[in-house]
Amino acid sequence: MNYIRKNAYAKINLGLDVIRKREDGYHDVCMIMQSIDLYDKITISRSSKPGIRLHNNLSYLPTGQGNLVYKAASLFLSENNITEGLSIELNKHIPVAAGLAGGSSDAAVTLLGLNELFETGLSKEALMKLGVKLGADIPYCIMLGTVLSEGIGEVLTPLSPLPDCHILLVKPDINVSTKYVYENLKLDGSVSHPDINAMIASLDRADLSSLTKRMDNILQTVTIKEYPIIAEIKHKMNETGALASLMSGSGPTVFGIYSDIKVAESAFRFFKKNRTYGKQVFLTKPYWP
Template sequence: MDKIQLKALAKINLGLDVLRRREDGYHEVKMIMQTIGLHDDLEIRKTKTPGIQVKTNLYYLPTNENNLVYKAAKLLMDEFQIQDGVSIQLKKRIPVAAGMAGGSSDGAAVLWGINQMYGLGLSMQALMERGVRLGADVPYCIQRGTALAEGIGEKLSVLPPMPKCTILIAKPGISVSTKFVYENLHANDLKPEQHPDVDSMIEAMRQKDLGLLCSRMGNVLETVTIPAYPVINEIKRTMMDNGAIGSMMSGSGPTVFGIFDSPAAAKQAVKAVRAAKLAKQICLTTPYNVKR
């Protein structure tokens, strides 16, 4: 196999709780992660020239060892002493630095692709164990689907799939630093009512009750981001006013998603968000559920 084409899928957080800040500075989390259909495209080719070449459609993305795509390829090529070179073409569609694990998903796709191209024989679990060296979200992006993430995000448990729905993604024209959000969270001082009830969300998924799931959604990081970036709340309100049965910020933001049980309502909400000029990137998608 001399080339392989891959889709790197985005994720949203249906629930995101931070339990505490540990003494080592990391935060213990309890999150429900959901893969969605929005994706980046990657093509990996073998080259006769040694080394790793990365090309992308976004001029501002690094194409060296500062890109997870490069790091993922290097990790496996070094371990298995692969002498060939590889050329990786990355077409970004997932909003960058937006709480949707775009970079992590790209890295996960490259691990999977190199494993396939060179017949390394690594299992999904073996890839996930290597992926955590690249970032806490990478193992999940290899596994995909609906999952409970605990610890610092690396402990994963498969959950029942998300019920069918339409998902509206809207990223405002701002960037939010994950470091800023976590530094200003003060996790150990949160009140009980500020923590989302992740366990009741899991029960709603077991019951396949989309309405109950949406009524329980919560992201504790909104306590930091919404006061700092009110546009996030404006997008949420616009989605809810136009038929969303739930709306929330994904990850540390600033992307907001809305969940709709009516595709027609979702299309109307797209028009409303566009008319209000609240977002730079807008798209409609659906949950991506893995058949297990």
């Protein structure tokens, strides 16, 4: 095998709670993650030239150590004593710095792809242990599906699947610093926490209505104060027929869950036309491996 092509899927957070700040500076979290059918495309080829050459379709993205794909490839080669060169083509479709784990998913797929390309036979669990060295979301991006994520994000438990639905994404034209969000998050009892256990029970019953009523993201308590556009998008999604809407991750992307495809398509057309909410708009569905 001389090359391999794979899709790197985005994720949303159906529920995101932060339990505590740890002594090492990280935070213990409790999240329900869901992969969606929006993806980047990655092609990895063996090369007779030494080193890693990374190319992508966005001129502003780094192509060296500043890119998680490059870091993942470098780590994999080093851990497996592989000296062969690589050429990697990254075609981005997932919005960058959007709370959708695009970079983490790209790195996860790079590890999966190299494992196949070089026939190293590593298990998913071994790849997840390797991936967490680069980012807390990477193990989930290797597993995919509907998953409970705990610890710093590396303790994963598969859940009952999200019932069939339509997912509208709108990324406003702002940049949100994850570091800023966590540094300004108050965990002193002044904010309510998502009921993750009740959400899991709703998933077990395949009750989409009950689930969406409980969707919550504690990080919104920081981001909405700084960026009111997030609340505006949520409000407009609800007006256009979403069962519920929520910010994903630390933002700024907002997603809405729709049960009816015609309603979802109408909302999609509204946001595509009204670019004041954001120029990156996608209508997608849940994805399971």
